[in-house]
Amino acid sequence: MEASRPFGAGATGLFRYRHLLWRYARPVRWRAALMVALVLVGLGLQLASPQVLRYFIDVARGQAPGNLLALAALFFAVAALEQVSAVASGYATRGAVVRATNRMRSDLARHCLGLDMGFHDSHTPGEMIQRLDGDVGALASFLMQLVIVVGANGLLLLGIIALLFGVHWLVGTSLALFVFLSLLLLLRLRFIAVPHWVVSEQAEAELYGYLEERLAGTRDIRALGAVPYVVRRFHVFLGNAYRKALRASVMSGITYNAATLLFAVGTAVGLFAGAWLYHQREITLGTAFMVFYYATMLAGPIQMITIHAEHLQNATASIVRIRQLAETRSRVPEGPGLELAPGPLSVELDHVTFGYDPEHPVLRDVSLGLEPGRTLGLLGRTGHGKTTIARLEMRLYDPQEGAVRLGGRDLRQSREGDLARHVGMVTQNVQLFRASVRDNLTFFDPSVPDEKILGVLEDLGLGRWYRSLPSGLDTALSSGGGGLSAGEAQLLAFARVFLRDPGLVILDEPTSRVDPATEGLIERAVERLLEGRTAIVIAHRLATVARVDEIAIVEGGRVVERGEREALARDPASRFHRLLRVGGDLDEVMA
Amino acid sequence: MSADLTPRTIPTWRVVLQVIGYRPWLYASKAVVEVLTFSVAPWLSGLVLKAYFDRLSGQASAGLNAWTLAALFVGIALGQAVTSLGDIVMSTTLGRTMQALLGRNMLEGVLEKPGARALPESTGEALSRFRDDTAEVGNFAYMLLAVPASLVFLPVALATMLRISVLVTLVSVVPLFAIFGVARLASRRIGGYREATRVAESRAQGFVGEVFGTAQAIKVAGAEDRVIGHLDELYERWRAVRQREALFEHVLEAMSFNLGSFATGVTVLVAASAIRSGSFTVGDLALFTTYLGSIAGFVTIVEQVVASYRQAEVSVERMRHLM
Ligand SMILES: Nc1ncnc2c1ncn2[C@@H]1O[C@H](COP(=O)(O)OP(=O)(O)OP(=O)(O)O)[C@@H](O)[C@H]1O
Ligand SMILES: [Mg+2]
Numbered sequence: 001m002e003a004s005r006p007f008g009a010g011a012t013g014l015f016r017y018r019h020l021l022w023r024y025a026r027p028v029r030w031r032a033a034l035m036v037a038l039v040l041v042g043l044g045l046q047l048a049s050p051q052v053l054r055y056f057i058d059v060a061r062g063q064a065p066g067n068l069l070a071l072a073a074l075f076f077a078v079a080a081l082e083q084v085s086a087v088a089s090g091y092a093t094r095g096a097v098v099r100a101t102n103r104m105r106s107d108l109a110r111h112c113l114g115l116d117m118g119f120h121d122s123h124t125p126g127e128m129i130q131r132l133d134g135d136v137g138a139l140a141s142f143l144m145q146l147v148i149v150v151g152a153n154g155l156l157l158l159g160i161i162a163l164l165f166g167v168h169w170l171v172g173t174s175l176a177l178f179v180f181l182s183l184l185l186l187l188r189l190r191f192i193a194v195p196h197w198v199v200s201e202q203a204e205a206e207l208y209g210y211l212e213e214r215l216a217g218t219r220d221i222r223a224l225g226a227v228p229y230v231v232r233r234f235h236v237f238l239g240n241a242y243r244k245a246l247r248a249s250v251m252s253g254i255t256y257n258a259a260t261l262l263f264a265v266g267t268a269v270g271l272f273a274g275a276w277l278y279h280q281r282e283i284t285l286g287t288a289f290m291v292f293y294y295a296t297m298l299a300g301p302i303q304m305i306t307i308h309a310e311h312l313q314n315a316t317a318s319i320v321r322i323r324q325l326a327e328t329r330s331r332v333p334e335g336p337g338l339e340l341a342p343g344p345l346s347v348e349l350d351h352v353t354f355g356y357d358p359e360h361p362v363l364r365d366v367s368l369g370l371e372p373g374r375t376l377g378l379l380g381r382t383g384h385g386k387t388t389i390a391r392l393e394m395r396l397y398d399p400q401e402g403a404v405r406l407g408g409r410d411l412r413q414s415r416e417g418d419l420a421r422h423v424g425m426v427t428q429n430v431q432l433f434r435a436s437v438r439d440n441l442t443f444f445d446p447s448v449p450d451e452k453i454l455g456v457l458e459d460l461g462l463g464r465w466y467r468s469l470p471s472g473l474d475t476a477l478s479s480g481g482g483g484l485s486a487g488e489a490q491l492l493a494f495a496r497v498f499l500r501d502p503g504l505v506i507l508d509e510p511t512s513r514v515d516p517a518t519e520g521l522i523e524r525a526v527e528r529l530l531e532g533r534t535a536i537v538i539a540h541r542l543a544t545v546a547r548v549d550e551i552a553i554v555e556g557g558r559v560v561e562r563g564e565r566e567a568l569a570r571d572p573a574s575r576f577h578r579l580l581r582v583g584g585d586l587d588e589v590m591a
Numbered sequence: 592m593s594a595d596l597t598p599r600t601i602p603t604w605r606v607v608l609q610v611i612g613y614r615p616w617l618y619a620s621k622a623v624v625e626v627l628t629f630s631v632a633p634w635l636s637g638l639v640l641k642a643y644f645d646r647l648s649g650q651a652s653a654g655l656n657a658w659t660l661a662a663l664f665v666g667i668a669l670g671q672a673v674t675s676l677g678d679i680v681m682s683t684t685l686g687r688t689m690q691a692l693l694g695r696n697m698l699e700g701v702l703e704k705p706g707a708r709a710l711p712e713s714t715g716e717a718l719s720r721f722r723d724d725t726a727e728v729g730n731f732a733y734m735l736l737a738v739p740a741s742l743v744f745l746p747v748a749l750a751t752m753l754r755i756s757v758l759v760t761l762v763s764v765v766p767l768f769a770i771f772g773v774a775r776l777a778s779r780r781i782g783g784y785r786e787a788t789r790v791a792e793s794r795a796q797g798f799v800g801e802v803f804g805t806a807q808a809i810k811v812a813g814a815e816d817r818v819i820g821h822l823d824e825l826y827e828r829w830r831a832v833r834q835r836e837a838l839f840e841h842v843l844e845a846m847s848f849n850l851g852s853f854a855t856g857v858t859v860l861v862a863a864s865a866i867r868s869g870s871f872t873v874g875d876l877a878l879f880t881t882y883l884g885s886i887a888g889f890v891t892i893v894e895q896v897v898a899s900y901r902q903a904e905v906s907v908e909r910m911r912h913l914m
Binding site: 049053056057060061068069071072073075076077078079080082083084086087090091094095098099102105106109110112113114117120123124125126128129132133204208211212214215216218221222227230231234235238241242245246249250252253254256257258260261263264265267268271272274275278279285288289292293391394396416417419420421423424425427430431432433434435439443444445496500 | 657683684722808873
């Protein structure tokens, strides 16, 4: 378990950048090795082709022995292979990086999903998409850039310089100096235009701000005869915007042209050195050509490095956000584990005080017990804490004071997944995925046999609905359960619980109305759900309440009435009695 | 003079011509500067390189010496930088002038509209006519210039190469264009790959949204691991289509932008015996190397011009609607 959850408890404090890289590089290490090998082969080919060209020229001019046509063919082969290896290494790099990235996304998603509901309340799904796809994506492209910039281009530059030193120290030194200075200069020049563009955008904003105001009041301008004046002012703003834009463009142009000019200087340095050494009879013409060729090759990697240096900085913000997320600890910490016997369970809230925000308790000193196999109807006005009680029993939150017990054991001892085996919950709003009916019912558990699913659907009276599905259990439901009626969605939620057959069920009845036909189905489903289980029903209908053994009424975060249903119904002084007398919809009665 | 947008019968290109005609000399000098920067300078650089190597090898005994030629190489680049800066000044001036002209006409049209009618669209949209659509028309006017500027290089470079060796030129340039043509045709298929990637990506992203929108249900069902397992499947599908797209892109790239060294390879192969006999000099090889590298980049320009014209047409239509 621990190994598959790198953001879990074990990773605290260790979540450092190097650690991160290693963690995700390791599973793809063979691919990464292939990637590095291919990049190196590509570099080798790029570095080799001018060498071949040198021999070719020297042989052609009779200054070296060798087979001219073979050398030409070799050069051609190297050039062609260069293209192939560029494709292969690009493909391999992307493969390794994307695999590692997706793994990280999935680990991070798993970590966040394991956090308490308080975390989920304060992070919208949109925000999570942004973290997982946006930030992790930024980190991935950062890694990609790192490979390309530091790896490939840096090595290419170093390789060229080394080979030039091999020709003659003079060539090596002068071009090494050139590379150093141009990187320095270009990295610096990159930013000179930025403030000018800011000014230019301001002028632009003024221009269009003016225009916007005038366009909003065209009628008045005409009526006042102010058209020529407005047009004149428009020209003044245009002129200002033009001057600012011109300055900014020229600054950008300087950066761009400085690069072009520099590369010409680099080539010229190669030409000078080549001519000098050739006249000194230190090198052959082929070597002079090679020096020229290498000098022109310097431009590409220098340009790549200056361009991508920007991305290298951009990723830090993302890394910080990812780390923050990864270091968030659940406020519902893992316990040592909770083993419960199968079958009906007792439930107990023992002096529980809880608030989503601890400053504002929603439940105050609530105590509530239920023997195994008994059913409890929970009633109360909207917003008074019924669903909150259900959530505490599922340990979606831990109470600030008191304890929640199941089968006599404190829920704080439970680990993730312990409760799901014993407690089933039908929530007020049914949440469905954009996935097949089967996956929606089993929560992506392929081990549940189809017959079992079909049996449950038939029992719930969903047989007819099932037979109307175009591809049976493989039919895709749309996100949010579009295309399903509220009643059908509710019945699917029942099916989810029946498939797992828990010892305690919590049913949070929906407040929304369903059509009478489905209502009948739901009633029968509730009846079957309560059979032989401990159950807590948050009831909104009298029909549902009629089935339970006991009643608790919640008001303002306290249990204000508690007792046997029949006893309370008989007691004219009870709130429950009053409710029954008025009749109708419970929600309306209590409001 | 004013660019009259109102008569609906006037085609877009006439509007563009009117806009250009507003500052004909500026436009003409920009054309000259572009030709200098993008055609003459690379052409001259090639000639200088040829002269340099021919001089070194002793295959040309007259003319400038190697040092002067190397200095000249920098000189050309310097000249290119100066004309390029000039080009930027002219572009901005020309673009802004066109925007001002179109903007003023629109503004007057809007303000003096008979019957004191309100704007036919929201102020925000109207603003976009002034800001974006005027820029589109100006943009097309530039793009129009890029054609002569780069297309001057193509025939001049080809003529220079043909004068050196007809055989080597044909054998190296023809496959270059052939490969390029194939790459262009193939690039149409990339739309399908992109779409597949986009679908797989939005499936995965959408599922992330669903997972975090239904966190409670997942926890209640104890299905955390299984849900993440499904997410992994979606991610894996996304990776597969994305990598397929990337492969396609890399191949296209190898077939278009990086063709320079490949073309040099062909040149060397074809010219081998000519180089030995001295009828194809090392200087010629240098010239071919530089020209072949540049030719590959020029073919895309025509496509861009067509796309830009379509955009300008849409913009002119929108501006008319506003008035
Ligand atoms: N996730 C949450 N974060 C913060 N406050 C919450 C959250 N859920 C509920 N509350 C607040 O806690 C209080 C009790 O809400 P709860 O959902 O338990 O009421 P309820 O009795 O189930 O109401 P209803 O009958 O409408 O379902 C309300 O004031 C509500 O606004
Ligand atoms: Mg509720």
